[in-house]
Amino acid sequence: MSQNVRVDAAQCTGCGRCLEICPMRIFQPGGQGSVPAIGPNAEKCIACGHCVAACPGGAITASGIGAASLQKADISLLPTYDQFAALVAQRRSIRKFKSQPIPQEKIDRLIDLLRIAPTAKNLLPLQWTVVNNPESTHRLAGIIVDGIRSRDDAKPIIDAWEQGYDWVLRGAPCLIFAHTDETSNWTAFDSSIAVEIADLAAPLLGLGACWAGYFISAAGVNPILRSALSLGAADRIGAALMLGIPDDETYLRVPYRPEPAVRYLEP
Ligand SMILES: Cc1cc2nc3c(=O)[nH]c(=O)nc-3n(C[C@H](O)[C@H](O)[C@H](O)COP(=O)(O)O)c2cc1C
Numbered sequence: 001m002s003q004n005v006r007v008d009a010a011q012c013t014g015c016g017r018c019l020e021i022c023p024m025r026i027f028q029p030g031g032q033g034s035v036p037a038i039g040p041n042a043e044k045c046i047a048c049g050h051c052v053a054a055c056p057g058g059a060i061t062a063s064g065i066g067a068a069s070l071q072k073a074d075i076s077l078l079p080t081y082d083q084f085a086a087l088v089a090q091r092r093s094i095r096k097f098k099s100q101p102i103p104q105e106k107i108d109r110l111i112d113l114l115r116i117a118p119t120a121k122n123l124l125p126l127q128w129t130v131v132n133n134p135e136s137t138h139r140l141a142g143i144i145v146d147g148i149r150s151r152d153d154a155k156p157i158i159d160a161w162e163q164g165y166d167w168v169l170r171g172a173p174c175l176i177f178a179h180t181d182e183t184s185n186w187t188a189f190d191s192s193i194a195v196e197i198a199d200l201a202a203p204l205l206g207l208g209a210c211w212a213g214y215f216i217s218a219a220g221v222n223p224i225l226r227s228a229l230s231l232g233a234a235d236r237i238g239a240a241l242m243l244g245i246p247d248d249e250t251y252l253r254v255p256y257r258p259e260p261a262v263r264y265l266e267p
Pocket residue numbers: 091092093094095168170210211212213214215
């Protein structure tokens with residue numbers, strides 16, 4: 001991926017930070033004076049934008065994007081470790097939702113946030129599908145249930161459905177999922193990172209969220225579901241999240257989790 005990186009000699013302070021920061025080592029020391037040159041690795045640029053984001057002089061432009069058009073980093077906006085730890089600990093899978101769709105503005109904020117999620121080689125392969133309508137999510141859940149009716153292990157899910165309880169999408173009025181085309185080698189990783197960021201962010205927008213594992217499994221194999229989702233043969237679903245406004249589901253405590261198994265290897 002060649003990104004057409006330029007260094008404005010008039011703005012360059014010669015600090016050399018770009019040489020240190022670039023993961024693909026596209027900068028070379030001083031072409032003219034201390035201004036870095038762009039070397040043969042330019043072809044390997046992954047367009048991560050780190051050079052533009054880090055340059056103290058605002059001298060670097062990559063594919064026409066310069067420092068002036070970037071959001072400023074502001075560490076005063078960061079949560080403390082304890083605040084972040086509280087968010088991680090107090091986030092819960094929510095499975096009781098009000099039936100109304102979620103406000104579009106909240107979906108827009110979530111999807112916009114996910115632009116910045118890391119992806120392998122910064123390839124940014126994710127596409128998003130949003131189903132924000134309780135009748136539609138109910139219909140999708142019904143297709144999934146129909147697809148597993150012959151499986152013995154699905155009996156509790158089928159029985160629940162017949163009794164009016166949606167075990168598959170939990171009655172969530174909204175479902176979002178991340179997908180890529182077949183050229184991505186990292187669909188599950190890239191999608192899961194972004195979906196977990198959405199899962200963590202949801203309560204901060206007054207939303208409840210829950211990973212949609214039954215949906216993810218079914219979307220890989222159920223042709224009726226894939227057709228209902230307008231997915232082509234080349235589309236790969238990586239991760240999915242149910243969303244909605246929580247209906248009186250709150251937790252007074254953080255559930256117990258055992259100590260993680262950790263190995264420290266010493267040479
Ligand atoms: C990959 C993945 C798939 C999941 N799929 C479902 C699902 O289909 N339905 C559901 O109710 N919960 C699902 N969950 C939620 C887990 O059951 C839940 O995270 C776990 O019980 C721990 O509870 P907590 O999220 O509140 O900490 C899934 C979670 C993950 C990470």
